[in-house]
Each structure stands twice: as C-alpha cells, then as structure tokens.
Amino acid sequence: MSEAAVAHHTSTGLDSRKMAFWTFIGSECLLFGSLISTYLVYQGRSVSGPTTDILNIPLTSISTFVLLMSSLAMVLALAAVTRGDALWSRVWLATTALLGSGFLGFQAYEFTHFVHEGLTLQTSLFGSTFFVLTGFHGGHVFVGVLWLLTLLVRSFQRKLGPDKSLQVELAGLYWHFVDVVWIVIFTVVYLLRQ
Amino acid sequence: MATAALTVDAPGFGSRVWSWITTTDHKRIGILYGVTAFVFFLLGGLEALVIRAQLAQSSADLVSADFYNQLFTMHGTTMVFLAIMPLSAAFFNYIVPLQIGARDVAFPRLNAFSYWVFLLGGLLMNASFFFGAAPNGGWFGYANLTSTQYSPGLNIDFWVLGLQILGVASIAAGINFLVTIINLRAPGMRMMRLPVFTWMTLVTQFIVVTAFPVITVALVFLMFDRTFGTTFYSVAAGGDVLLWQHLFWLFGHPEVYILILPAMGMVSEVIPTFSRKPLFGYAVIVYSGLLIAILGWGVWAHHMFAVGMGPVADAVFSSTTMLIAIPTGVKIFNWLATMWGGKLSLKTPMLFSLGFIAMFVVGGLSGVMHSSAAADLQQTDSYFVVAHIHYVLYGGAIQGIFSGIYYWWPKMTGWMLNERLGKTHFWLSFIGLNLAFFPMHFIGLLGMPRRIYTYDAVLGVDAMNFMSTVGAFIIGLSTIVFVVNVWYSRRERIEAGMDPWGAATLEWSIPSPPPNYNFTAIPEVVSRLPQWSDTEMKAIPTEPEGEIHMPGGSYWPAVSAVGILVLAVGALLESLAFALGGAVVLVVGIYAWAFEPFEM
Ligand SMILES: [Cu+2]
Numbered sequence: 096m097s098e099a100a101v102a103h104h105t106s107t108g109l110d111s112r113k114m115a116f117w118t119f120i121g122s123e124c125l126l127f128g129s130l131i132s133t134y135l136v137y138q139g140r141s142v143s144g145p146t147t148d149i150l151n152i153p154l155t156s157i158s159t160f161v162l163l164m165s166s167l168a169m170v171l172a173l174a175a176v177t178r179g180d181a182l183w184s185r186v187w188l189a190t191t192a193l194l195g196s197g198f199l200g201f202q203a204y205e206f207t208h209f210v211h212e213g214l215t216l217q218t219s220l221f222g223s224t225f226f227v228l229t230g231f232h233g234g235h236v237f238v239g240v241l242w243l244l245t246l247l248v249r250s251f252q253r254k255l256g257p258d259k260s261l262q263v264e265l266a267g268l269y270w271h272f273v274d275v276v277w278i279v280i281f282t283v284v285y286l287l288r289q
Numbered sequence: 290m291a292t293a294a295l296t297v298d299a300p301g302f303g304s305r306v307w308s309w310i311t312t313t314d315h316k317r318i319g320i321l322y323g324v325t326a327f328v329f330f331l332l333g334g335l336e337a338l339v340i341r342a343q344l345a346q347s348s349a350d351l352v353s354a355d356f357y358n359q360l361f362t363m364h365g366t367t368m369v370f371l372a373i374m375p376l377s378a379a380f381f382n383y384i385v386p387l388q389i390g391a392r393d394v395a396f397p398r399l400n401a402f403s404y405w406v407f408l409l410g411g412l413l414m415n416a417s418f419f420f421g422a423a424p425n426g427g428w429f430g431y432a433n434l435t436s437t438q439y440s441p442g443l444n445i446d447f448w449v450l451g452l453q454i455l456g457v458a459s460i461a462a463g464i465n466f467l468v469t470i471i472n473l474r475a476p477g478m479r480m481m482r483l484p485v486f487t488w489m490t491l492v493t494q495f496i497v498v499t500a501f502p503v504i505t506v507a508l509v510f511l512m513f514d515r516t517f518g519t520t521f522y523s524v525a526a527g528g529d530v531l532l533w534q535h536l537f538w539l540f541g542h543p544e545v546y547i548l549i550l551p552a553m554g555m556v557s558e559v560i561p562t563f564s565r566k567p568l569f570g571y572a573v574i575v576y577s578g579l580l581i582a583i584l585g586w587g588v589w590a591h592h593m594f595a596v597g598m599g600p601v602a603d604a605v606f607s608s609t610t611m612l613i614a615i616p617t618g619v620k621i622f623n624w625l626a627t628m629w630g631g632k633l634s635l636k637t638p639m640l641f642s643l644g645f646i647a648m649f650v651v652g653g654l655s656g657v658m659h660s661s662a663a664a665d666l667q668q669t670d671s672y673f674v675v676a677h678i679h680y681v682l683y684g685g686a687i688q689g690i691f692s693g694i695y696y697w698w699p700k701m702t703g704w705m706l707n708e709r710l711g712k713t714h715f716w717l718s719f720i721g722l723n724l725a726f727f728p729m730h731f732i733g734l735l736g737m738p739r740r741i742y743t744y745d746a747v748l749g750v751d752a753m754n755f756m757s758t759v760g761a762f763i764i765g766l767s768t769i770v771f772v773v774n775v776w777y778s779r780r781e782r783i784e785a786g787m788d789p790w791g792a793a794t795l796e797w798s799i800p801s802p803p804p805n806y807n808f809t810a811i812p813e814v815v816s817r818l819p820q821w822s823d824t825e826m827k828a829i830p831t832e833p834e835g836e837i838h839m840p841g842g843s844y845w846p847a848v849s850a851v852g853i854l855v856l857a858v859g860a861l862l863e864s865l866a867f868a869l870g871g872a873v874v875l876v877v878g879i880y881a882w883a884f885e886p887f888e889m
Contacts, residue, residue: 105472111395114472118464118498126502129536133506133521142527216519220527223519227509245880 116265120272127276130231131283134224139289141219147288149212151205158201159281162236165194166274169267176250179257185250188263191270192243195236202233225284232280235273242266311842313397314805318404319383320701325408326375332415333367334765336360341725341761344754347746357742358425359444363415365428366448369548370455371411373682376690377551378407381466381490383701387796387803388484390475390812392839395468398846398882399461405850406458413857414451417444424448427740429541430511432522432533437515443861449512450857456501456508457853463497466490475795477814484794485574489554492578493547496585500543507536516863531596538589546585548682549649550578552689553620556642559696560624562792563639564631567818570623577616584613594662595669603662610660617653621646636790637711641692644719648684652677655730670740673733679726683764688718691771698778699785703801707781710774717767724760728753793818798829806837840887849878 105111172187206226209215214222246266249255255262312318340360343351352360382400386393394400417423422443426435435445470483470491483491510521511533520526522533561568568574590598590606598606624646633639655677659665668674691714698706732750733739744750788797797820799808809830816822852875859868 106474106478107472109472111468111472115396115464115468118467122460122464122498122502125499126506129503129506129539133510133532133536136532137528140527216513216517220520223513223521223526227513227519 110261112261112265113268116268120268123272123276127231127279130228131279134228134284137220137224141221144218144222145209145212145214146221147284149209149214150285150288151208152285154201155205155281155285158198158205159277161194161201162198162274162277165191165198166271168194169270173260173263173267176255176263177257177260181250181253181255184255184263185247188243188247188250192240192247195240195243195270199233199236199240202229202236206230228280228284232273232276235276239266239270239273242269308842310847311401311844313393313401313840313842313846315382315386315393315397315400316701316803316805316807318400319379319381321404322375322382322407323379325404325411326372326379329367329371329411329415330376331768333364333372334768336364336367338761338765340364341758343742344744345758346755347744347748347751349743352742354742355425358427358740359418359423361740362424362427362448363418366414366424366452367411368682369428369544370452371414373548373686373690374459375407377493377548378403378462380486380551380555380690380693380697381462381494384697384796385466385470385487385490386473387700387799387807388487388794389470389473389478390795390808390814391469391473392807392811392837394465395473396465397840398843398887399465401843402846402849403458403462403465405847406454406461406853409850409854410451410454410458410857413454413854414447417447422447424451429537430533431537432511432530433524435511435515435533436522445511446515446861449508449515450861453505453508453512454853454857456505459497460501463494463501466494467498470494475808475811475814478795481572481575482814482817485557485568485571486551486554488575489550489557489578492582493550496543496547496550496582499586500540500547503536504540507533507540510536512860516860531593534593534596535589538592539586541592542589543582543585545681546581548686549689550581552645552686552693553578555689555693555696556624556645557620558792558794559638559642559692560627562696562790563634563636563642564628565634565791566627566631567793567821568623569626569629571817574620574623577619580616581613584609584616588613591660591662591665594665607660607662611657614653614657614660621650621653636695637706637708637715638692638696638790640712640715641688641695644715645685645688645692648680648688648722652680652682652684655680668733670738671733672729672737672739675739676726676729676733679722679729683722683726688722691715691718696790697796699789700796700801700803702778703785704778704781705783705785705789706774706778710770710777714767714770714774717763717770721760721763721765721767725757725764726760728757728760732757788820791820793821795819806833806839809833809837843882843885843887845878845882845885849875849882852876852878 105114107114168187168191172184172191175183175187214225216222216226243266246255246263249259249262309317309321312321339352340357343349343357382394414424420443424430424447425444426440426448430445430448433439470487474480474483510519513519514521514523520528522528522530524530557568557574587609588606590602591610594603594606624642635643655673659668659674659677695706695711698704732753735748735750737744737748737750737754744754785801787800789801790797795812795814796803798812809832812819812829852871852873854871855874856868856871859865859871
C-alpha cells in the first residue's frame with residue numbers, strides 16, 4: 096500500500112485514516128457522554144440493593160494506575176516502531192497489551208465480587224447503570240488489547256517497520272482515548288460517589 | 290469495470306451480480322443506495338396507502354388495530370431510515386466526489402460496507418412482517434410501551450436491532466464523507482468554493498456522527514432492559530421513562546436536519562442553474578446550515594412539552610426553537626433572491642425545487658406554531674403534527690430529492706428523463722400532497738388523535754379524511770408516473786451530453802455517466818462556479834494521459850455486513866450459537882479486509 100503517497104495527496108496534509116480516526120473518537124465521546132450522563136441522572140435513585148458503598152476505591156486506584164501505565168507503554172511502543180527498533184517495539188506492545196489485560200482482570204474480579212455482594216445488572220438502577228457503563232468501557236479495552244496483539248503478531252512477521260508506524264499511531268490514539276474515558280469514569284463513579 | 294454492467298452485452302448474469310457485490314466504486318454504490326432506497330420508499334408508500342384506506346371513512350375495519358400499529362410504525366421508520374436518508378446517501382455517494390474533483394471517497398471499502406449494512410438492516414426490519422411481528426411501538430418507540438411487559442413479542446426486538454444495524458451504517462458513512470469532503474478536494478477547491486450540496490452533505494454527516502451515538506445508547510438500554518432485565522426504563526426500580534424521550538429526541542431533532550439539509554443542498558444547486566444566476570448569498574447559506582446544525586442540538590425537548598417539564602424548561606426550549614427558524618428562513622430568502630431577476634426556466638427539477646420552497650414554508654410555519662409550548666399542548670399527538678411532519682418531509686425532503694433526481698439523472702445514466710412525464714409527476718404529486726396533508730391540520734385541531742386505527746362519525750371529520758385519502762392515492766399515482774418516466778427514458782435514450790442544463794459545478798465538466806475514474810486528470814479549480822467563470826479552468830482532457838489505477842473490488846465489506854446481520858439474528862432469537870457465529874464472521878471479515886492488498 097502506498098501510504099506515503101496517499102498522505103501527500105490530501106487537501107489538509109493530514110492522513111485520511113488519521114482524520115477518520117479523530118472523527119470516530121468524536122463520535123465515541125457522545126456514546127460515552129450519553130452513558131455517563133445516564134449514570135449521573137440515576138445516581139442515588141436506586142430503591143433497593145447495595146449502594147455505592149461497595150465500590151473499592153483503593154483497589155480501583157491500582158487498576159487505574161495500571162491502565163495509565165499502559166498508555167505510557169503505548170507511547171514507548173510507537174517511538175520504538177518509528178525508529179525501527181523491532182525488539183523494543185515488541186516489548187512495549189506486549190507490555191501495553193499485558194497492562195490492558197491486567198486492567199480487565201481487575202474489572203473481572205470487581206464484577207464477580209459485586210455479584211457475590213448481591214449487585215447485578217438487574218438489581219437496581221445503580222447495578223444497571225454501573226455495569227453497562229463500565230462494561231462498555233471494558234469492551235473497548237478488550238478490543239484495544241486484540242488490536243495490540245494483532246500489531247504484535249505483525250511485528251513478529253516483520254511487517255511492522257517504521258513505514259507502518261501510522262498503524263501503531265492509530266492504535267495508540269484509540270488506546271489513549273479509552274484511557275482518558277476511564278479517568279472520567281473513575282472520577283465520576285468512584286471518586287465523586289454519592 | 291464500472292460501466293461494464295451497464296452495457297447491453299455485458300458478461301454473464303452471475304459475474305455481473307458479483308461485480309455489484311464487490312464494487313467499491315462510489316458511483317455504483319450510489320446507484321445501489323438509490324435503487325434500494327426507492328424500493329423501500331415504495332414499500333413505505335404502500336403502508337401509507339393501506340393506512341389511508343383504513344381511515345377513508347369512520348369506524349372502518351379494513352385492518353385490525355394491531356396491524357394498524359405495525360403499519361404506522363413501519364411507515365414512519367421506513368420513510369425516515371430506509372427511504373429519505375439512503376436516498377440522500379445515493380447522492381452523497383454519486384455526486385459529492387464529482388463535485389469536489391475526486392476519484393472516489395476516502396475509504397471505498399468502508400463505503401461498500403455502509404451500503405451492505407444498511408441493506409441487511411432494512412431487510413431484517415422488514416422481515417418482521419413475515420413473522421407477523423412487525424414493530425408496533427411507533428417510530429419514536431416511547432418507553433415503557435416498549436418494555437417486555439407491554440410488548441412481549443418480537444416486534445420491538447426487530448425494531449431495536451434493525452435501528453442498531455442502520456446506525457452502524459450511518460456512522461461509518463458519516464465518517465467516510467466527512468473525511469472525503471475535507472481531505473479529497475481537488476487543488477484550488479477551497480472550503481468556500483465547495484458547491485452548496487457538498488456543504489450541506491458535510492453538515493449532515495457532522496450531525497450523523499454526533500447524533501447517532503446517542504440513539505445507540507438509548508437502544509442499548511432498551512435492548513438490555515428487554516433481554517437481560519436491566520432497569521433503565523423501569524418505573525418500579527425508580528427509573529424514569531422520560532430518559533428515553535430525552536435520549537431519543539436528543540438524537541431525533543438533529544435527525545430532522547439529517548433529513549432536510551441534503552434536500553436543501555439539492556435545491557441550492559437546482560435554483561441557480563435554472564435561474565441562470567449564481568446563488569444569492571452563498572456564504573450566508575453555508576453559515577446558516579452550520580448554525581442549524583449547532584442550534585439543532587438545543588431544541589430537542591420541544592417534542593416533550595406535554596410531559597410537564599416545568600415553565601423554565603418549556604420557555605427555554607420554546608425560545609431556542611423559535612431561534613432556529615431564523616437561519617432556516619434566511620435560506621428561503623436566499624433562494625428567492627437567487628430567482629429574483631433571473632432567467633427562469635421551469636424544467637422539472639426547477640418545479641420540484643419551487644414546490645420544495647412553497648411546501649417547506651407551510652411546514653415550517655406550523656413548526657413555529659408548535660414551538661409555543663402553550664399552543665403545542667393543543668396540537669401535540671393530534672393530526673396537526675402529522676400534517677406538519679408531512680409538509681416538511683414529503684413537501685420538503687421528498688420534493689427536494691425528486692428535484693435532485695430529475696437534475697442529476699442525466700449525469701448518472703447519460704439519458705434525459707421525459708419533460709412532459711416529469712411535469713405530470715410534479716403536478717400530480719403537488720396536488721396530491723396538498724389534498725392529503727392540508728386537511729390534516731383541521732382534522733387535528735378538531736381533535737382527531739394520531740395513531741388511532743379508527744374514529745367515530747360524531748367527530749365530523751369523515752369528509753376531510755376521505756379527501757386526505759384521495760390525495761394520498763394521487764401521490765401514489767404520481768410515483769407510478771415517475772417509474773414510467775424511468776422506463777421511458779431507458780427506451781428513448783435521448784443523450785444528455787456533459788452538461789444538459791448548462792450548470793456550473795464540476796460534475797458537469799465530465800461525460801455522463803462519468804468513467805470509473807471520474808476525471809481524466811484531477812482538475813485545478815479556480816472559482817466557485819468553474820463552468821460559468823470567465824477565468825476558465827484548465828480544460829479536462831478527453832483521454833487520460835496514462836492508465837488510471839482504480840481500486841479493485843472487495844467482498845470483505847459485504848461479508849462483514851453479513852456477520853453483523855447474523856449477530857443481530859442471534860440477539861433476536863437469543864441464540865448464543867448464532868451470535869457467536871456472526872461474531873466470528875465479522876471478525877474474519879474485518880481482518881481479511883484490513884490485510885487484503887487494496888490499492889488506494
Ligand atoms: Cu424537533
């Protein structure tokens with residue numbers, strides 16, 4: 096694929112795929128915006144079931160930290176790919192995917208723990224809004240992990256040279272976006288709980 | 290490759306079908322959109338005719354109350370999502386790349402994907418009729434009528450899943466066209482030189498990309514409520530059914546502009562051409578389009594005055610709604626000023642554009658009437674609203690689209706449509722629409738509610754309802770005249786040439802229909818109206834200098850779309866096997882798509 100040639104022909108000079116991705120992220124903002132707004136509107140209106148007291152802030156702070164670190168690893172992965180450093184590309188791509196999986200592990204633990212405590216999707220408004228909001232975010236992280244693993248495989252196939260750095264850049268954009276969304280969710284749901 | 294299927298002695302039937310399935314040419318995808326959407330338009334029209342036949346007299350029992358519910362739900366849903374939106378999309382696809390001087394859209398395969406997803410979503414939604422379970426909750430599907438308690442059948446599930454699928458198609462197409470218009474303009478084609486149709490496409494896609502995620506979330510909540518027993522719209526659990534109304538109309542009002550802005554763009558192309566004058570106040574039209582898109586986000590609750598939001602909210606939404614009438618009115622005056630002192634030529638496209646202006650003003654005026662919360666309480670849920678929406682969407686959007694069809698048909702097929710049949714179509718349609726929809730104002734003010742399958746003779750609206758039914762059938766007749774015109778045009782084959790109307794924009798500088806690469810050489814644009822300028826654009830050579838590489842076809846977009854359909858069927862039947870199968874097909878499709886060699 097003649098990526099460089101395509102990039103030069105655009106009216107703005109910005110690669111079309113990158114522009115498409117920014118547009119997609121803009122669209123995603125409204126998706127999460129609607130989910131978060133619903134959570135806020137329904138906050139404190141549950142009539143039964145466990146309340147936000149069951150949220151474990153210290154534990155989630157750790158998982159948040161894990162996700163933040165994965166963004167750092169993502170930056171390093173892109174840098175390594177751009178300078179054509181195959182070894183460190185793989186190391187940092189794998190690290191990012193691993194940290195992302197770690198975050199998902201925390202979430203899986205949290206969800207099962209809540210179910211044991213008697214909070215499910217059906218229990219209350221809190222249960223419905225909490226699981227759907229954080230579940231949607233978790234789904235996005237999951238897709239991101241698959242994407243990173245795909246890039247990792249491409250790297251092992253020696254098909255992820257510096258000329259393909261845009262592919263890593265797009266994955267990075269997505270990853271950082273998902274990360275930023277989590278910071279908003281963490282703040283709204285956990286830190287400002289009512 | 291693009292023209293192969295259009296010539297008479299093309300290869301065998303199988304390979305022709307295959308070439309359409311795998312096509313990534315924006316022009317062929319535009320034709321696919323157009324034909325599919327027109328079939329859905331006929332289907333939605335048929336539903337309307339059955340509705341009108343039922344309402345032709347009081348206490349009729351042509352259809353049952355339940356089937357009537359399915360009819361009006363599917364009529365509304367079909368016309369909005371399967372007819373008007375994709376008919377506009379047909380023109381986005383075919384015309385926009387030509388107007389900006391591009392060889393295709395930014396992502397040809399994503400474009401094919403959008404079409405296939407749209408087609409399968411529309412088919413899924415309509416397949417419900419075969420199960421006797423067509424959606425029956427109204428096109429805005431208010432909670433908690435849509436809950437499993439009140440709608441236990443599959444009807445609402447078909448609706449939810451169908452809309453979710455169509456949303457995927459719309460967002461994908463929205464991103465594609467935003468990038469195409471911003472990034473694939475020919476040299477010299479500055480933003481403020483873009484034809485107004487392209488500008489309105491850009492604004493429309495901005496609205497699509499921002500508004501559809503909101504309804505996606507509303508539908509996800511509904512789907513989860515119905516399938517997994519969540520409590521989003523459950524009053525018993527403390528939930529608020531108004532959450533649905535807010536989310537739906539937060540999407541739904543911008544959706545109105547998704548329906549009308551493309552038609553406004555088409556009219557803005559037709560009127561200057563047939564007035565032999567440049568559009569009056571180009572910049573003002575563009576900026577009012579942008580303003581409508583922005584203000585359109587702040588008016589949604591005018592659909593909810595009747596739910597009792599309180600005086601402050603009512604006042605705010607009343608004012609913003611009145612405010613948004615200003616940029617809309619500005620456009621009307623611009624079109625009128627364009628015609629003022631022009632050399633008017635009343636060809637069929639122009640007639641439909643004039644019809645658009647007149648009827649849109651009527652619909653706009655009743656719209657401004659609703660914007661007053663106090664007046665709205667008298668009108669809401671009555672036939673007055675039905676009159677309003679049909680003046681805006683048939684008198685406005687559909688007439689605008691027909692204007693576009695008559696205008697660009699010669700460009701797309703290479704043949705002219707017949708003028709006499711065209712004028713017959715216009716006048717029948719114009720008379721029919723006024724006969725069908727004008728009495729509805731009075732029917733509504735006299736107290737007939739919408740969405741009720743019959744009415745009592747005591748109400749005294751029999752005669753007007755009969756009139757309305759006659760009007761509806763005249764509209765049906767006018768549509769048949771159009772179909773005859775299409776057939777006639779294919780038989781007569783009167784060649785259009787490059788620029789049969791003497792129009793100004795770039796798409797008229799190339800052959801009709803255009804070769805698959807569109808432009809032999811990418812043009813250098815020096816003015817807003819390249820065909821009308823004294824400062825001539827460098828002529829586009831008749832033969833390309835070298836061979837022009839166009840992207841080959843791909844079937845992976847269609848495969849991915851099938852994956853989405855199977856996934857949805859799995860959700861519908863609550864069958865894990867189906868859902869997983871669909872997911873696998875989707876994932877395989879996306880990976881194969883991402884890694885197949887494809888020349889851009
Ligand atoms: Cu509205």
